[in-house]
Amino acid sequence: xxxxxxxxxxxxxxxxxxSNILEPFEFIExxxxxxxxxxxxxxxGINGEFDFNQYLFTFEYLSKLLxxxxxxxxxxxxxxxGENLNGSAYAFLKIGQFSFGPYLNTNSVGNIAxxxxxxxxxxxxVEINKTYYASSTSFISLEGFIQAGISLGYKDFYVSxxxxxxxxxxxxxxxxxxxxxxxxxxxxxMTLDANLNFKMFTPFLSENINISENLIGIALSVxxxxxxxxxxxxxITIKPSEVEYVYDVKASYSATYNGLxxxxxxxxxxxxxxxAETRQISLVPEVTGYYKTNLFVDLSAFFSYRFDGKWMVGGxxxxxxxxxxxxxxxxxKAYNGVYMHIIGLESDFKVLKFNSSLIINSNQFLPIGEAxxxxxxxxxxxxxx
Amino acid sequence: MKKILITVSFVAILxxxxxxxxxxxxxxxxxxxxxxxEIPLTVLHFSFDDFASPVISSFESAGFQVTYGxxxxxxxxxxxxxxxxxxxxxPGFDVPVDSTFTVLNNExxxxxxxxxxxxxxxxxxxxxxxxxxxxxxxxxxxxxxxFLINGTPVVISDNSSETENVSKYLKEVIxxxxxxxxxxxxxxxxxxxxxxxxxxxxxxxIPLEGTATTDIVLYQDTxxxxxxxxxxxxxxxxxxxxDNYTNxxxxxxVFEASDLSFYFGSTPPExxxxxxxxxxxxxxxxxxxxxxxxxGYFKIKSNSYLDTAIYISLDLTVATEVTF
Numbered sequence: 209x210x211x212x213x214x215x216x217x218x219x220x221x222x223x224x225x226x227s228n229i230l231e232p233f234e235f236i237e238x239x240x241x242x243x244x245x246x247x248x249x250x251x252x253g254i255n256g257e258f259d260f261n262q263y264l265f266t267f268e269y270l271s272k273l274l275x276x277x278x279x280x281x282x283x284x285x286x287x288x289x290g291e292n293l294n295g296s297a298y299a300f301l302k303i304g305q306f307s308f309g310p311y312l313n314t315n316s317v318g319n320i321a322x323x324x325x326x327x328x329x330x331x332x333x334v335e336i337n338k339t340y341y342a343s344s345t346s347f348i349s350l351e352g353f354i355q356a357g358i359s360l361g362y363k364d365f366y367v368s369x370x371x372x373x374x375x376x377x378x379x380x381x382x383x384x385x386x387x388x389x390x391x392x393x394x395x396x397x398m399t400l401d402a403n404l405n406f407k408m409f410t411p412f413l414s415e416n417i418n419i420s421e422n423l424i425g426i427a428l429s430v431x432x433x434x435x436x437x438x439x440x441x442x443x444i445t446i447k448p449s450e451v452e453y454v455y456d457v458k459a460s461y462s463a464t465y466n467g468l469x470x471x472x473x474x475x476x477x478x479x480x481x482x483x484a485e486t487r488q489i490s491l492v493p494e495v496t497g498y499y500k501t502n503l504f505v506d507l508s509a510f511f512s513y514r515f516d517g518k519w520m521v522g523g524x525x526x527x528x529x530x531x532x533x534x535x536x537x538x539x540x541k542a543y544n545g546v547y548m549h550i551i552g553l554e555s556d557f558k559v560l561k562f563n564s565s566l567i568i569n570s571n572q573f574l575p576i577g578e579a580x581x582x583x584x585x586x587x588x589x590x591x592x593x
Numbered sequence: 594m595k596k597i598l599i600t601v602s603f604v605a606i607l608x609x610x611x612x613x614x615x616x617x618x619x620x621x622x623x624x625x626x627x628x629x630x631e632i633p634l635t636v637l638h639f640s641f642d643d644f645a646s647p648v649i650s651s652f653e654s655a656g657f658q659v660t661y662g663x664x665x666x667x668x669x670x671x672x673x674x675x676x677x678x679x680x681x682x683x684p685g686f687d688v689p690v691d692s693t694f695t696v697l698n699n700e701x702x703x704x705x706x707x708x709x710x711x712x713x714x715x716x717x718x719x720x721x722x723x724x725x726x727x728x729x730x731x732x733x734x735x736x737x738x739x740f741l742i743n744g745t746p747v748v749i750s751d752n753s754s755e756t757e758n759v760s761k762y763l764k765e766v767i768x769x770x771x772x773x774x775x776x777x778x779x780x781x782x783x784x785x786x787x788x789x790x791x792x793x794x795x796x797x798x799i800p801l802e803g804t805a806t807t808d809i810v811l812y813q814d815t816x817x818x819x820x821x822x823x824x825x826x827x828x829x830x831x832x833x834x835x836d837n838y839t840n841x842x843x844x845x846x847v848f849e850a851s852d853l854s855f856y857f858g859s860t861p862p863e864x865x866x867x868x869x870x871x872x873x874x875x876x877x878x879x880x881x882x883x884x885x886x887x888x889g890y891f892k893i894k895s896n897s898y899l900d901t902a903i904y905i906s907l908d909l910t911v912a913t914e915v916t917f
Contacts (some may be wrong), residue, residue, distance in 0.1 A: 229796070274619075275619075276619075277619030277620075277621060277622045277623060278622070278623045278625055279622055279623065279624045279625065280625045281624070281626040282626060282627060282628070330626075330628070331628070332628075333629040333630075333631075334628060334629065334630045334631065335631050335903050336631035336632070336633060336836070336906075337836075391631070391633055392633060392634070393633050393636075393836040393837060393902035393904045394636055394836065394837050394902040395633075395902075396633035396634055396635050396636055396902060396904070397633060397902070398632060398633055430774065438904070460655075465632075465633070465820070467633050467634050467635040467636065468635070468636065470635070470816065470817050470818075472820050484840075502686065590697060
């Protein structure tokens with residue numbers, strides 16, 4: 209009987225409580241959301257997200273590819289791939305109006321985009337006595353950080369000092385990608401040259417991983433989070449991470465055919481050399497915000513704006529029914545023109561919450577037809593009381 | 594109830610979407626790529642002057658008149674006057690004669706064995722013109738000239754100026770490759786005055802153009818084309834293209850490689866070949882030759898060359914299967 213009453217009680221609470229599908233470390237970051245996962249005293253949580261977007265193939269062709277098992281390089285639209293990886297774990301303790309939330313967060317955002325001229329070379333007729341050339345000085349971006357901090361909250365306000373190290377970081381400056389193919393009938397010579405060069409840092413390539421004091425950066429997040437409204441400023445770097453070496457990554461391929469002496473020579477090299485070079489890496493400050501309201505369903509709108517110009521905006525609708533909260537979210541990442549459709553289902557058993565979502569992204573609003581779709585998933589697991 | 598229905602509906606839709614995504618992947622994938630490429634192969638520079646110049650020089654060295662034109666013309670002419678007083682001792686009056694006198698005693702006009710490229714010349718049906726003229730118009734006696742070309746007699750008999758075209762015999766000599774040797778004698782029957790004279794003129798002209806009687810190989814060699822073998826495996830179809838084409842040879846030429854042949858005319862050839870043809874070309878020692886085909890037109894002239902750059906225009910498809 210007690211069990212039945214307990215279940216009914218939990219059900220009633222669940223039935224009328226405000227659903228919260230926003231997680232503190234996912235597409236918008238607001239550490240104050242730890243306070244609003246429905247736990248009053250203590251909680252442990254982990255969540256992860258991975259999604260990739262691609263401009264290689266259209267939805268129409270991908271369907272054909274999966275049905276017929278033919279990967280046709282001629283169907284490539286663009287040589288563009290992107291990824292987003294996020295994983296975090298946190299604890300939460302609330303005492304009165306105060307809350308404490310230590311957390312560990314890793315994330316990476318990467319994108320590689322080779323010039324369209326390379327695809328055109330691959331797909332179109334390659335004529336003699338012509339030169340095909342493509343170059344780029346910003347073809348790769350990759351930022352991955354490991355952050356550890358604590359969210360110190362008072363009522364709905366919080367401040368979160370944290371330390372961070374760059375797990376992998378590709379410097380935006382000094383990149384070069386060059387592709388050149390030229391051929392001539394007189395003299396009968398054909399040459400192909402492809403080179404890429406960029407500088408990156410990661411502590412994980414060295415034989416002895418050494419996390420020096422200089423490598424550890426210090427940052428701060430502050431914000432406000434309530435059930436219906438939140439705003440946060442993240443990535444306020446107090447002390448940047450200072451690296452003492454960078455990897456100079458170089459890859460090249462060259463091939464030459466000379467019909468005069470009937471010779472073919474080719475050479476491929478890939479190497480990364482650590483170069484003593486002191487550089488500072490800071491987090492890019494960003495502002496995030498959300499607003500939630502309840503009509504027939506729960507509605508939310510959210511955005512984030514990074515101070516390097518990257519922004520995204522989105523919204524969601526969800527409805528808590530008994531123990532489950534089905535949801536649909538739409539997110540537009542303006543910096544790479546990707547729409548994300550997120551279909552999620554949160555199971556809320558009060559002391560145990562599990563939220564999983566399927567992500568379908570696309571360069572067009574609808575991920576069908578000529579759109580280039582990508583996939584991803586999210587999950588969040590929370591335990592507390 | 595309504596909420597449960599909404600939930601069930603949503604879960605069903607979600608299950609449908611997820612189920613649609615869970616596509617039954619094939620056991621293997623074929624990775625495929627196809628495109629059209631134009632790939633340079635080699636350049637071909639064939640200078641016919643390397644052949645023609647020694648031929649012309651050797652004719653010149655042999656004392657022939659050479660006229661540079663299209664074609665080069667070789668000419669020879671000679672005039673022989675027979676002073677009968679050189680043969681007959683005149684006693685101071687007219688003498689009755691019934692006798693034969695040798696005018697040219699087996700003179701070699703063309704020593705073909707010393708002419709460069711005579712093997713080639715031998716195989717061309719030149720449009721030659723060989724005229725022998727016998728003049729005895731100032732005499733009153735009967736005279737007959739017998740002219741032998743390499744032993745073949747031609748008889749010219751008249752008291753007046755007479756010519757004979759002996760071109761067909763010259764053709765035969767050229768064809769045989771023998772030296773051109775002529776002999777002539779004159780038979781006289783009548784009363785001869787001391788002032789009487791006879792004359793014999795020979796003129797021949799060989800325009801160095803004509804029809805090849807058999808294949809004439811002007812150049813042959815081998816080349817290594819094995820480098821395109823790996824490429825040839827993926828070719829659907831190909832065309833051999835002759836770019837930057839300049840043909841100043843002025844005669845029929847055929848380029849042969851393996852079992853393929855291309856005619857070099859005034860415009861560049863463009864020849865479609867099959868995958869098997871391309872594979873037959875993609876060998877280490879590919880024989881190739883430039884020749885004048887039998888019954889083809891041939892001529893010798895100066896500044897005679899052919900320049901071209903050869904490339905292949907091909908459609909290729911690469912496909913490889915990856916099995917899981």
